[in-house]
Amino acid sequence: MSTTQAAAADRFRAVYGAAPEGLWAAPGRVNLIGEHTDYNDGFVLPLALPHTTVAAASARPDGVLRLHSGGADGGIVELRTDDLRPAPGSGWAAYPAGIVWALREAGLPVGGADVHYESTVPTGAGLSSSAALEVVTALALNDLYGLGLDRPRLARLAQRAENAFVGVPVGIMDQTAAACCTEGHALFLDTRDLTLRQVPFDLAAEGLQLLVVDTCVQHELGDGAYAQRRAGCESGARALGVRALRDVPYAHLSEALTRLEGEPGAEPASGTGPAVRDLVRHIVTENHRVEEVIARLDAGEIRAIGPLLTAGHASLRDDFAISCTELDLAVDTALAAGALGARMTGGGFGGSALVLAERSAAEHIGTAVTKAFAAAGHIAPRIFPAVPSAGARRLA
Numbered sequence: 001m002s003t004t005q006a007a008a009a010d011r012f013r014a015v016y017g018a019a020p021e022g023l024w025a026a027p028g029r030v031n032l033i034g035e036h037t038d039y040n041d042g043f044v045l046p047l048a049l050p051h052t053t054v055a056a057a058s059a060r061p062d063g064v065l066r067l068h069s070g071g072a073d074g075g076i077v078e079l080r081t082d083d084l085r086p087a088p089g090s091g092w093a094a095y096p097a098g099i100v101w102a103l104r105e106a107g108l109p110v111g112g113a114d115v116h117y118e119s120t121v122p123t124g125a126g127l128s129s130s131a132a133l134e135v136v137t138a139l140a141l142n143d144l145y146g147l148g149l150d151r152p153r154l155a156r157l158a159q160r161a162e163n164a165f166v167g168v169p170v171g172i173m174d175q176t177a178a179a180c181c182t183e184g185h186a187l188f189l190d191t192r193d194l195t196l197r198q199v200p201f202d203l204a205a206e207g208l209q210l211l212v213v214d215t216c217v218q219h220e221l222g223d224g225a226y227a228q229r230r231a232g233c234e235s236g237a238r239a240l241g242v243r244a245l246r247d248v249p250y251a252h253l254s255e256a257l258t259r260l261e262g263e264p265g266a267e268p269a270s271g272t273g274p275a276v277r278d279l280v281r282h283i284v285t286e287n288h289r290v291e292e293v294i295a296r297l298d299a300g301e302i303r304a305i306g307p308l309l310t311a312g313h314a315s316l317r318d319d320f321a322i323s324c325t326e327l328d329l330a331v332d333t334a335l336a337a338g339a340l341g342a343r344m345t346g347g348g349f350g351g352s353a354l355v356l357a358e359r360s361a362a363e364h365i366g367t368a369v370t371k372a373f374a375a376a377g378h379i380a381p382r383i384f385p386a387v388p389s390a391g392a393r394r395l396a
Contacts, residue, residue: 004054004118005395007070012056012116015068015076020056020116021144026136026392027052028121029128029177030212030354031345032186032201033305033312034290036320038171040233040283041192041244043290046173047201047388048181049212053119053132054395057140060112065100067093069117081112088167095130096137098165102157103138108147115140122382124218126346130166131174134158139179139392151391152194155179169230181391188294192246199297201388206302209362210354213334213369214382215326217350226347228273229320236260236280245280250288257281274321282319286312306341306356313343313353322348326378330355330369337361337368354386 001009005023012020027048034044060066065084067077069092077093084101087094096115103110115137121129138158142149149157155175162168162175172191181187185198203210237245240256248256260277289308296304313331317323323344330353331342342355357365366383373381 001396004052004120008054008056008116008118009396011068011070011118012114015116016058016066016114018058020114021058022140023054023056023395024136024140024143024392025052025054025395026132026139026178027181027389028132029174029181030210030352030386031173031177032210032354033286033293033309033343034173035286035312035316035345036229036233037246037283037286037290038173038189038191039169039230040237041246042283042287044173044189044191045186045199045290045293046177046181046189047186047386048177048391049121049127050387050389051120051122051127053117053121053129053136055115055117055136055140057113057115057144059144060114062112064112065097066112066114067096067117068115069119071117071119071123081110084165086165086167092133094166095133095162098161099134099137099141099158101165102161103141103147105160106157108145110141110145110147113141113144122214124350125214125216126344126348126351127212127214128174128178128346130162130168131158131178134161135175135178135392139394143394151179152176152196169227177391179392181389183390184388186297186388192244199294201297201302203302204359207359208302208340209357209359210386211334211357211362211366212384212386213330213353213355214384215324215330215350215352216379216381217324217326225273225322225349229279229322232273232276232279233283236276239276240280245283246287248280248284250284253281253284256284274319278319278321282315285315303340306339309341309343309354309356310335316344316348320348324348324350325376326350326373326381327353329372329376329378330381333369333372334365337365339365
């Protein structure tokens with residue numbers, strides 16, 4: 001039993017006065033390529049991290065939901081399942097409470113529970129700590145109440161919880177990655193039809209390493225910028241007469257961008273943020289980059305994906321306008337130090353960058369990034385390898 005698992009079981013006993021019925025885990029994730037494409041019916045390629053949120057849980061027959069976290073201030077959050085209502089902006093407990101609400105809204109026989117959480121997934125780092133929390137809760141309740149949900153449906157219900165209960169309009173990628181990834185693979189997901197393909201991603205065999213650079217700049221998806229860009233993408237799709245931007249062919253991008261020049265209703269309602277045509281350019285080119293990365297991985301040309309990762313960062317920085325000084329510094333410094341490719345990952349405005357490097361150069365690159373942050377007066381970044389790991393699972 002890992003330290004995190006033992007801590008979860010021990011704290012559950014200390015908080016609730018009895019041993020839990022079981023232990024479950026769900027991972028954080030990094031997205032290799034395919035950023036903000038998921039809510040545009042596009043393609044994504046995430047992989048699960050070894051960092052997990054562990055839930056120790058037991059069912060309750062009285063309709064009371066008690067939630068406690070080793071990483072949150074305060075004591076037990078106690079709620080009644082019959083009283084659960086969407087509660088945007090109500091803190092960390094809204095994520096697991098939203099799972100209970102979504103399961104019950106779907107007509108599934110879920111009662112109360114006692115749950116304690118321990119997590120090694122960095123929060124605010126763009127590594128989907130919220131999805132790990134949601135998915136581990138859903139998996140625990142699935143087992144405790146014998147719901148029989150398969151992993152894709154579990155992911156969809158977790159997404160509904162975050163969309164409708166917490167009030168954050170995320171796509172399906174994060175929850176699917178947490179629920180469905182497998183060790184040693186990246187997960188190719190078509191977010192329109194939800195077909196999955198496990199793509200072998202054995203970096204070690206090629207003498208490569210994928211680094212996560214957590215800038216320690218906290219990002220918050222609920223602050224409106226994420227929703228603004230999603231609304232802008234939807235506006236662009238309407239202006240182009242397509243169901244979603246996934247339906248704009250890469251070969252016809254120039255024509256689509258010309259059509260959007262001066263198009264009424266093609267700008268975000270707020271009047272701020274990137275122009276819709278810039279959002280459209282990013283989504284269409286990013287979907288194409290995902291397909292190109294898949295083609296190179298299928299051909300065994302892992303090193304060749306580096307320039308595609310770097311091009312993805314430029315698009316997120318310039319067209320989608322969701323990078324920040326620290327992310328740009330991490331990417332630029334890594335590339336100057338010899339990285340094969342680098343880009344920001346996650347929702348943006350902070351969080352983490354990914355760096356693809358020769359294993360022999362990884363330490364040098366990490367040192368260069370750390371020194372650059374110190375010279376710029378930034379908080380020291382947290383740097384660690386991204387090892388493709390298993391998705392959600394029962395531990396005990």
